[in-house]
Amino acid sequence: MPDFRALTYSPALPCPPARRRRRPGLIAGLGLVLLAAGCATATGQDQPTSRSVAGASAAASSTTAGDGYPVTVLDCGVSVTLNAPPQRILAIKSTSLELLLALGVGDRVIGSAFLDGPVPAEWAAAAAKVPVISDKAPAQEPVLELDPDLIVAGWESNLAADTAGTRQSLAAKGIASYVAPSACQGAHQPPKLTYPMVFDSFLEMGRLLGVPDRAAELVAEQTKLLGTVTKVPAGTTALWWSSGSTTPYVGAGVGAPQMVMDAVGLKNIAAGIPQTWTSLGWEPIIEANPDVIVLVDASWNPAAKKIAALESNPATARMDAVVKHRFVTIPFPASEAGVRSVQAAVEIRTQLRALGIG
Amino acid sequence: MALTRPATRPAQVDGRAAGPRRRAAMASGSVLLLAVALLMSITLAVTVGSADLSMIDVWRTVGAHLGWGASPLSPLRDGIVWDVRLTRVLTAGAVGAALAMSGAVMQALTRNQLADPYLLGLSSGASLGAVAVLMLGVPLLLPVAAFLGALLALVLTLLLARSLGPISPSRTILAGITVSALAAAFTSLLIFWNVTGDSYREILNWLLGSLAGADWGTSIIAWGAVLAIGVPLAAGGRVMDAFVFGDGAAASLGINVSAARWTLLGATALLTGIAVSVSGAIGFVGLVLPNAVRLVAGFRHRLVLPMAGLLGAVLMIWVDTGARTLFDPRELPVGILTAIVGAPLFALVLWRHRAQS
Numbered sequence: 019m020p021d022f023r024a025l026t027y028s029p030a031l032p033c034p035p036a037r038r039r040r041r042p043g044l045i046a047g048l049g050l051v052l053l054a055a056g057c058a059t060a061t062g063q064d065q066p067t068s069r070s071v072a073g074a075s076a077a078a079s080s081t082t083a084g085d086g087y088p089v090t091v092l093d094c095g096v097s098v099t100l101n102a103p104p105q106r107i108l109a110i111k112s113t114s115l116e117l118l119l120a121l122g123v124g125d126r127v128i129g130s131a132f133l134d135g136p137v138p139a140e141w142a143a144a145a146a147k148v149p150v151i152s153d154k155a156p157a158q159e160p161v162l163e164l165d166p167d168l169i170v171a172g173w174e175s176n177l178a179a180d181t182a183g184t185r186q187s188l189a190a191k192g193i194a195s196y197v198a199p200s201a202c203q204g205a206h207q208p209p210k211l212t213y214p215m216v217f218d219s220f221l222e223m224g225r226l227l228g229v230p231d232r233a234a235e236l237v238a239e240q241t242k243l244l245g246t247v248t249k250v251p252a253g254t255t256a257l258w259w260s261s262g263s264t265t266p267y268v269g270a271g272v273g274a275p276q277m278v279m280d281a282v283g284l285k286n287i288a289a290g291i292p293q294t295w296t297s298l299g300w301e302p303i304i305e306a307n308p309d310v311i312v313l314v315d316a317s318w319n320p321a322a323k324k325i326a327a328l329e330s331n332p333a334t335a336r337m338d339a340v341v342k343h344r345f346v347t348i349p350f351p352a353s354e355a356g357v358r359s360v361q362a363a364v365e366i367r368t369q370l371r372a373l374g375i376g
Numbered sequence: 377m378a379l380t381r382p383a384t385r386p387a388q389v390d391g392r393a394a395g396p397r398r399r400a401a402m403a404s405g406s407v408l409l410l411a412v413a414l415l416m417s418i419t420l421a422v423t424v425g426s427a428d429l430s431m432i433d434v435w436r437t438v439g440a441h442l443g444w445g446a447s448p449l450s451p452l453r454d455g456i457v458w459d460v461r462l463t464r465v466l467t468a469g470a471v472g473a474a475l476a477m478s479g480a481v482m483q484a485l486t487r488n489q490l491a492d493p494y495l496l497g498l499s500s501g502a503s504l505g506a507v508a509v510l511m512l513g514v515p516l517l518l519p520v521a522a523f524l525g526a527l528l529a530l531v532l533t534l535l536l537a538r539s540l541g542p543i544s545p546s547r548t549i550l551a552g553i554t555v556s557a558l559a560a561a562f563t564s565l566l567i568f569w570n571v572t573g574d575s576y577r578e579i580l581n582w583l584l585g586s587l588a589g590a591d592w593g594t595s596i597i598a599w600g601a602v603l604a605i606g607v608p609l610a611a612g613g614r615v616m617d618a619f620v621f622g623d624g625a626a627a628s629l630g631i632n633v634s635a636a637r638w639t640l641l642g643a644t645a646l647l648t649g650i651a652v653s654v655s656g657a658i659g660f661v662g663l664v665l666p667n668a669v670r671l672v673a674g675f676r677h678r679l680v681l682p683m684a685g686l687l688g689a690v691l692m693i694w695v696d697t698g699a700r701t702l703f704d705p706r707e708l709p710v711g712i713l714t715a716i717v718g719a720p721l722f723a724l725v726l727w728r729h730r731a732q733s
Contacts, residue, residue: 299704299706301456302704333455336451337452
């Protein structure tokens with residue numbers, strides 16, 4: 019077992035300024051990578067003191083790189099330290115790109131990958147300037163070729179040996195990585211995701227990027243917007259059908275779907291299952307007979323296809339929601355925790371009102 | 377070769393040594409017993425599920441659809457019984473029967489007790505055919521594509537096995553594993569290439585095997601295949617008996633060996649392909665059950681085939697009932713359970729062979 023703590027940033031090592039050249043020569047590039055290796059580090063698992071240490075060092079050293087650096091956060095059990103605002107950011111998955119655009123750092127995003135769908139209109143212009151490097155989860159080599167200094171990933175699986183590389187191996191190459199806390203797996207998975215947790219991750223990202231004020235502003239906007247969402251009549255039940263056809267993959271009790279449904283007062287029929295999403299058989303779904311069905315709309319599994327399936331099977335066609343056509347749709351990128359989670363609640367509430375609910 | 381069955385075993389083939397009348401009575405008794413077990417399994421399995429329905433209400437609902445009385449349940453719960461549970465139980469039964477019969481035929485024709493649609497690559501080939509239709513939009517009906525995939529895999533396996541020298545069980549298995557790996561690689565490639573977002577979940581069923589997609593359409597297709605292909609196969613059991621003695625013996629009995637072998641193997645590919653097209657690749661059923669049945673029925677295929685089919689149906693119904701209820705309300709792909717149950721049984725089969733040799 020290698021000791022990854024050996025990679026921890028040593029303050030004696032000078033950090034290079036933000037790189038401007040896209041492709042430095044091979045030797046120079048290697049040198050930069052080696053230098054940078056000391057700057058963005060992910061250390062071994064579980065260092066409970068890293069947050070407080072980071073606070074202390076942030077207060078003690080005011081570097082030329084910018085206010086508040088170095089910044090250290092503990093993310094999915096991995097300690098991430100940045101010594102200067104990242105300038106070459108790679109965003110994997112829509113939730114990552116959208117948060118970066120919402121924080122106004124689109125000009126620092128050098129590439130995006132594995133997007134789940136188009137970004138909302140307000141960020142479309144900024145998103146159009148970001149090159150898409152891969153439709154699927156990118157592998158290590160195209161990622162390294164891009165020479166990013168920070169990778170923001172939507173799923174932990176985006177940062178594995180068979181995708182962009184493990185977080186430790188990236189750190190060894192001087193590339194910092196960040197996974198949305200809502201997507202942490204195992205011991206680091208939030209016991210039950212809440213909006214305050216999602217907002218905290220915006221603030222954390224704001225500190226990492228050197229835009230804490232914009233992050234605070236964003237959280238204030240979203241908190242205000244969330245406050246406008248009214249609840250449906252108590253006891254209105256719902257199924258959140260994300261994907262799958264023969265065995266539906268549905269929003270369960272502790273993830274983003276539950277958080278959004280809680281916000282609008284919908285009672286999730288799979289709330290009792292302590293998972294973020296789960297495979298649910300048709301029988302328990304028909305038995306629960308939800309008042310409303312929330313359909314995740316994705317290019318690979320459109321809401322229209324789900325509705326057609328519900329209507330064509332004689333058993334599901336008799337469910338109240340299908341008979342009364344009480345369907346609510348939500349785009350896939352908004353169905354995962356992120357900067358669109360509040361808007362998801364707003365949209366679902368609006369659609370429910372249009373269906374005559376509350 | 378330790379795994380080769382002795383080519384001649386007259387006592388077990390015609391049963392003369394044990395007394396023909398007693399053996400025949402025992403045999404028909406076993407078939408009858410299994411048929412009753414199948415009916416009981418369908419009747420009982422349909423009452424098990426995550427929805428809280430009483431046994432009597434379930435039976436009255438099924439009765440109402442068959443023309444006796446009225447359903448005591450709401451239309452919604454009526455749908456759970458008639459359209460969800462019953463179709464799933466029926467499809468499971470047919471798939472189990474098809475796989476077990478396919479295994480029995482293949483074991484006889486290849487004189488290899490370890491042959492089965494899964495090990496010889498048919499299931500993987502059928503999965504590849506089905507996934508090609510789903511992913512690439514190849515304009516074929518799903519069962520047809522699965523059949524062509526199974527047939528292609530079978531031909532490749534047998535050609536490869538033959539090219540290695542005289543066909544032996546171990547060569548056939550090795551060839552089957554090779555073809556199976558190749559087909560699985562192409563299936564994975566198609567999936568990897570086409571999957572976006574989290575749609576891989578849809579495809580997992582093809583690799584692991586699942587009966588969650590059952591409806592009346594799959595029930596009819598699967599039972600249609602079992603009746604239209606399985607019954608004639610069982611009726612032609614004597615041809616397979618002849619193969620047990622070797623090709624020479626079969627030829628001396630007036631059988632056109634080559635034509636008979638390819639007709640029977642083609643029928644198996646069709647049966648396997650149709651089963652896989654409704655359930656994905658489910659392992660071990662075709663391997664283990666015919667071997668279990670032979671403990672009782674010997675090598676008389678007029679008995680082995682119906683018994684293997686019935687036992688396969690019963691077993692698959694109960695394993696699938698486990699898949700849909702063990703982690704209620706969550707679903708488990710049934711192939712995981714058949715492997716957990718089947719692999720130790722397979723080990724037992726291997727171990728018996730070792731003990732005999």
